[in-house]
Amino acid sequence: MREDICSIPISELFEPKKGCPICRMDAMLESRLAEYITGAAMMEPDVRIETNRLGFCSHHFDRICEVGSRLSIALILESHLKEVEERAFSAKAAPKKKKLFGGAAAPEKETCFICENMEKNRNHLVDSLLNLWGKEEEFRRLFSEQECLCLHHAHLLEDAASRLPKKAAEPFCAEVRRLSQSYLQTVEADVTHFCRMFDYRNKDGDWGNSRDAIERAIAYLTGRLYTGREDGEDKA
Ligand SMILES: [Zn+2]
Numbered sequence: 163m164r165e166d167i168c169s170i171p172i173s174e175l176f177e178p179k180k181g182c183p184i185c186r187m188d189a190m191l192e193s194r195l196a197e198y199i200t201g202a203a204m205m206e207p208d209v210r211i212e213t214n215r216l217g218f219c220s221h222h223f224d225r226i227c228e229v230g231s232r233l234s235i236a237l238i239l240e241s242h243l244k245e246v247e248e249r250a251f252s253a254k255a256a257p258k259k260k261k262l263f264g265g266a267a268a269p270e271k272e273t274c275f276i277c278e279n280m281e282k283n284r285n286h287l288v289d290s291l292l293n294l295w296g297k298e299e300e301f302r303r304l305f306s307e308q309e310c311l312c313l314h315h316a317h318l319l320e321d322a323a324s325r326l327p328k329k330a331a332e333p334f335c336a337e338v339r340r341l342s343q344s345y346l347q348t349v350e351a352d353v354t355h356f357c358r359m360f361d362y363r364n365k366d367g368d369w370g371n372s373r374d375a376i377e378r379a380i381a382y383l384t385g386r387l388y389t390g391r392e393d394g395e396d397k398a
């Protein structure tokens with residue numbers, strides 16, 4: 163796979179200071195990989211070997227169908243289906259295995275080209291992040307100015323901190339927890355405010371920041387990027 167597909171400058175992810183920067187990283191990786199795999203890379207033999215072997219999870223089938231042409235999806239599926247058939251039904255596979263999907267092709271063990279490559283590249287990017295945090299004062303400041311680290315990515319960064327020297331790992335984890343908890347408290351207060359606005363006594367009250375409290379709370383809990391309300395959108 164081409165190296166530059168997933169290279170993202172870390173500071174670019176942290177510049178907006180809005181929402182979780184690692185959610186932003188995931189969303190970028192996901193859309194780059196989906197576009198890559200349905201673009202020219204689809205015809206590269208080594209990439210096709212991988213998509214034939216791994217397939218896609220249900221979420222990423224949806225994503226490639228959104229970005230790719232019908233023909234590119236069909237070509238990917240054509241050779242993937244052939245490989246699935248070979249693994250599950252061929253004469254070679256049958257005698258040893260009483261069950262249909264005795265091995266790696268078992269549907270419950272879902273593998274996915276995009277999930278695997280996201281994980282691999284996320285690990286590289288988090289390594290660069292830790293490296294920057296360890297040696298650049300300016301990046302530490304940028305990091306501490308973030309609005310939010312979602313619950314999912316706070317866990318991820320806490321785990322990754324074991325790759326830092328112990329002296330650096332402790333303040334890093336404390337910072338991760340501070341960012342994640344302070345956002346949780348903000349979103350909690352906004353959800354409460356949202357609920358109160360339904361009280362008839364508040365009918366002319368100020369919604370404050372609570373109109374998209376539901377979306378922000380779900381984004382915080384799930385690690386799914388939320389980029390803000392569209393203007394004029396009013397579901398409250
Ligand atoms: Zn996140």
Ligand SMILES: [Zn+2]
Nearest residue numbers: 219222274277
């Ligand atoms: Zn996937």
